[in-house]
Amino acid sequence: MFKKKHQILFFFLSLLLLLTLLLNISFGQVSIPIKEVVKSILGSSVEKETWEYIITNYRLPKAITAILVGISLSVSGLLMQTFFRNPLAGPYVLGLSSGSSLGVAFVVLGSSFLPAVIAQFFVSSYGIILASCVGSLFVLLLIVLVSKYLRDVMSILIVGLMFSSFTSAIVNILTYFSSAEQLQKYTFWSMGNIGNISWQNIGFLSVVIFIGTLLSIASLKPLDVLLLGENYAKSMGLNFKKTQNIIILSTSILTGSITAFVGPIAFIGLAVPHLTKLLFQTSNHKILFIGTILIGSIIMLLCDLISQMPMSDFTLPINAITSLVGAPIVIWLIIKRKTI
Secondary structure (H helix, E strand, C coil): CCCHHHHHHHHHHHHHHHHHHHHHHHCCCCCCCHHHHHHHHHCCCCCCHHHHHHHHHHHHHHHHHHHHHHHHHHHHHHHHHHHCCCCCCCCCCCCHHHHHHHHHHHHHCCHHHCCHHHHHHHCCHHHHHHHHHHHHHHHHHHHHHHHCCCCCHHHHHHHHHHHHHHHHHHHHHHHHCCCHHHHHHHHHHHCCCCCCCCHHHHHHHHHHHHHHHHHHHHCHHHHHHHCCCHHHHHHCCCCHHHHHHHHHHHHHHHHHHHHHHHCCCCCHHHHHHHHHHHHHCCCCHHHHHHHHHHHHHHHHHHHHHHHCCCCCCCCCCHHHHHHHHHHHHHHHHHHHHHHC
16 A cells, blocks of 8 residues: 555654654653663563652653654644645644633633632642633634634634634733732643643543544545645535534544643644655655654654753753754755755
8 A cells, every 4th residue: 555665664763663762761860771661661570669660650651641742733733734735734723722721821810710619620730621621622613613604724724813813812811910820830831741641641631532533534535635626626526514524623632632631732733744744755645644643753752852851850841842843843844845
């Protein structure tokens, strides 16, 4: 089904993913030999109990979360860039991230206006996740409702950007009337954090992302047709409205769930699809889909590895690292495309 060169690329990317996974778990404030990491993953006894505890309770959950983030945002970015036929479209272009931010802002920055018992729940980790999900779902429902009255995809893109501006304005108003403590908590959430997710939450997140990924797989063939334009796709018998709803729903599930659990993560969904297209030199979305999953996972693991500052006591915000890595990649890709 795939050309030999694509199969070779898949093989080497899979090996690179395995290597980055082992390095991610091995390095940190406490360095653990890769041999011991492999033993722990395979279920064998590790030389030191403290190493086993660190791997099982901290390093491995964080690494799995990084992979889930890389898969979700990269696939969402691929869907959005093809659907809108816009190279600058990303997973947050529909305003889902802004909806999540609005939900979190209401409960974190507006907690002083809520009864004490309710406020105590909403400022907890589960309360923030719930608020983020509700905010993202609210924006999704608005977009689905509005899309029924719009004739072309560019109008949906503009509406998504307007929702982002509107929700950002409300967040700014809430920020203006918030205390320093509330602002600090909201700022930490907006920086992203993949290190505080329990195994139970990882299990739930994995199921949600699996559902979103299955929906995105159903849209791969229609996306190949959409590359030739909306009108051509309709003339080929494509049910455009059905395809549009599947793409919006899958992107919303993937992006909304990630934003709810780890916060907004920048540039991964924008940079990885471009990098994948450049590496594989194809427009076949089945190939690009697998490629974005592998490359997105690798880049997220590398960004997390950098954020841990190996052999030091510092941990940098993951959102800052993805931006530092992603922005130069996008600039380089744009320059390279212009010079080819």
